Amino acid sequence: MTPTSEEELSEIIAGSNGPLRIKGGGTRPIGKTDGADLSLAGMSGITLYEPGALTIVAKAGTPVAEIEAKLAKENQRLAFEPMDHRALLGTKGEPTIGGVVSANVSGPRRISVGACRDFMLGIQMVDGAGNIVKNGGRVMKNVTGYDLVKLMTGAYGTLGVLTEVSMKVLPDVAxxxxxxxxxxxxxxxxxxxxxxxxxxxxxxxxxxxxxxxxxxxxxxxxxxxxxxxxxxxxxxxxxxxxxxxxxxxxxxxxxxxxxxxVRGFAGQDGDVWRISAKPSDTPGLVAKVGAKAVQYDWGGGLIWALTDTGRDIRGSLGEFDGHATLIRGDAVPTFHPEPARLASISAGLREKFDPRGILNPGLMN
Missing domain, CATH: 3.30.70.920 (Lrp/AsnC effector binding domain/regulation of amino acid metabolism (RAM) domain)
Structure with a gap:
C-alpha cells in the first residue's frame, strides 16, 4: 500500500484489519515487526522552504538527498548530520526525512548542535485510529499537554504515521x-x-x-x-x-x-550494536563486550560494536547507565529492555495513540 495523501492514508489505517509495517525509503530495516507494508514513498515533496526563517517543511516520503540539495543552494544544511545506513546494512533505496525523524537519526555533530529532535518544529501524522493530527508549527515555542513533535521523533512509527515534518535548518560552514x-x-x-x-x-x-x-x-x-x-x-x-x-x-x-x-563495518560479517553510555564508562563497557571491532563517536558517548552473529551482548554489559540497540542482526530483541516504570508509560502512550496495536507492532517492545 502506497497512499498519496493524508486522507488516503487515514482511510487505510482506519479500515485496516491487521498490523501494518511502516516503511519509508527501505534503507533501515531495523527490528522485527509483522504486517502488511505501508509505504510513505507516495507522499513526497518539499511544501515550504523559507531560507530567511531557517525553516523547511517536507512530506515524510521526501528523500533526504532532495532536501539537502535544496538547502545547499542557499548555503544551508541539516546541522544534525543524519546518518545514511545503506553501507552498514547493505540496503538500497533512498533515505527519507520521515524515516530520519521517526528514528531520531543524528550524526557526529550531535555533541555540538543537538539531535534531530532538537530541530523539530512541527509534525502532521495519522494515528492508529485513522485520525489526522497536527502539532507544533514553524517556530520554536512552548506547549502544554503532549509535545507530539518530540514524542513522535524517535517513536519508530509505533504511535502514528508521520506525513509531514517542519524543521529548523542552519547555515552551512565555509x-x-x-x-x-x-x-x-x-x-x-x-x-x-x-x-x-x-x-x-x-x-x-x-x-x-x-x-x-x-x-x-x-x-x-x-x-x-x-x-x-x-x-x-x-x-x-x-x-x-x-x-x-x-x-x-x-x-x-x-x-x-x-x-x-560507520562504513568501516560495511561488508564485514557479524552483528552491529549501537551502545549509548557515559563517556567515562565506555572503555570499560568495550572491554566487557569482546567485540571484533569498535568505533567511538560523540566524544566516547556512543560506541559502535561489531560482534559475532547471534550474541546478546547485554548480558556481558550488565547494568549500566545507558542502552544497547541491535542495529544489524535479528537473533535478539532490537531495543534495550526499558525499566518497569518507563515501560508502563510507553505502553500507556501506545494504548492512547494506537489502541488496536496495529502500527509496527512489537517493534520497540
Missing amino acids: AQAMLVLDGLDDTQAVAAMSAALSSPYEVTGVAHDPQKAKTLFRLEGFPDSIAYRAEALTKHLAKFGAAETIDDTENVKMAWADIRD
Whole structure:
C-alpha cells in the first residue's frame, strides 16, 4: 500500500484489519515487526522552504538527498548530520526525512548542535485510529499537554504515521579541518576527547578508532577561525601527543561521512550494536563486550560494536547507565529492555495513540 495523501492514508489505517509495517525509503530495516507494508514513498515533496526563517517543511516520503540539495543552494544544511545506513546494512533505496525523524537519526555533530529532535518544529501524522493530527508549527515555542513533535521523533512509527515534518535548518560552514592524535588507547582517547569538548574551541566532532589508534577532532567555520582554533587546540591537547592538522575540507568531509555512516563495518560479517553510555564508562563497557571491532563517536558517548552473529551482548554489559540497540542482526530483541516504570508509560502512550496495536507492532517492545 502506497497512499498519496493524508486522507488516503487515514482511510487505510482506519479500515485496516491487521498490523501494518511502516516503511519509508527501505534503507533501515531495523527490528522485527509483522504486517502488511505501508509505504510513505507516495507522499513526497518539499511544501515550504523559507531560507530567511531557517525553516523547511517536507512530506515524510521526501528523500533526504532532495532536501539537502535544496538547502545547499542557499548555503544551508541539516546541522544534525543524519546518518545514511545503506553501507552498514547493505540496503538500497533512498533515505527519507520521515524515516530520519521517526528514528531520531543524528550524526557526529550531535555533541555540538543537538539531535534531530532538537530541530523539530512541527509534525502532521495519522494515528492508529485513522485520525489526522497536527502539532507544533514553524517556530520554536512552548506547549502544554503532549509535545507530539518530540514524542513522535524517535517513536519508530509505533504511535502514528508521520506525513509531514517542519524543521529548523542552519547555515552551512565555509570550511572544515580536523586534528588527528595517534597511538592513544581507549581510556586515553576518551580523556582527550573530553578535554577537547570542554575547551572553548568549538569542536563539532570527536571520534576514536581503536583499530587504527587514531583520535579525531573536527573544527568548522571560517578558515581564519579554524586556523586559530586548531593551533590553540593542539596546545590544549599537547599532553596526549603531537596532533596532526588536516585542513583539506573535502577530505575532512569524506572522513567524517565514513564515521557518521560507520562504513568501516560495511561488508564485514557479524552483528552491529549501537551502545549509548557515559563517556567515562565506555572503555570499560568495550572491554566487557569482546567485540571484533569498535568505533567511538560523540566524544566516547556512543560506541559502535561489531560482534559475532547471534550474541546478546547485554548480558556481558550488565547494568549500566545507558542502552544497547541491535542495529544489524535479528537473533535478539532490537531495543534495550526499558525499566518497569518507563515501560508502563510507553505502553500507556501506545494504548492512547494506537489502541488496536496495529502500527509496527512489537517493534520497540
